[in-house]
Amino acid sequence: MRPAVILLGIALAMMGGGTACGRCGNTLVSEHLSPDSKSALIIYEKGCGPMTGSSTHVDLVPTPPERNVAPEGTGNVLRADADAATLNIKVRWIDDKTVELTYRKVRIDMRRTEVDDVEVEVKHVDQP
DSSP states (O other), X not given: OHHHHHHHHHHHHHTTTTSGGGGXXXXXXXXXXXXXXXXXXXXXXXXXXXXXXXXXXXXXXXXXXXXXXXXSSOOSSEEESSOHHHHTOEEEEEEXXXXXXXXXOOOEEEEOSEETTEEEEXXXXXXX
């Protein structure tokens, strides 16, 4: 019995602890600086392996010290249960404090209209 428990523990450790979280990762899709370069809107995909698919996250952050890197965690502007290609997000900064997101209408897990004094306007486009 004891050798079986040890082998099971080794197998789980090799598979990332037996949870999907051990295999999750963020992949940068795009980064969009505000006109004054004080904020960045970052679009990235979070994937946790082939069994779960990926989701798209959008973060609005102060200009990151390291550019072109997907943030850790989850999006603070938008989280969608679809990959970035399906969403087809378009970003347009109107001014330093207003950004417009246009994307295909899909199931959205979370969406905010303001983050850190920056207004986020949303427009939906019909599926092709």
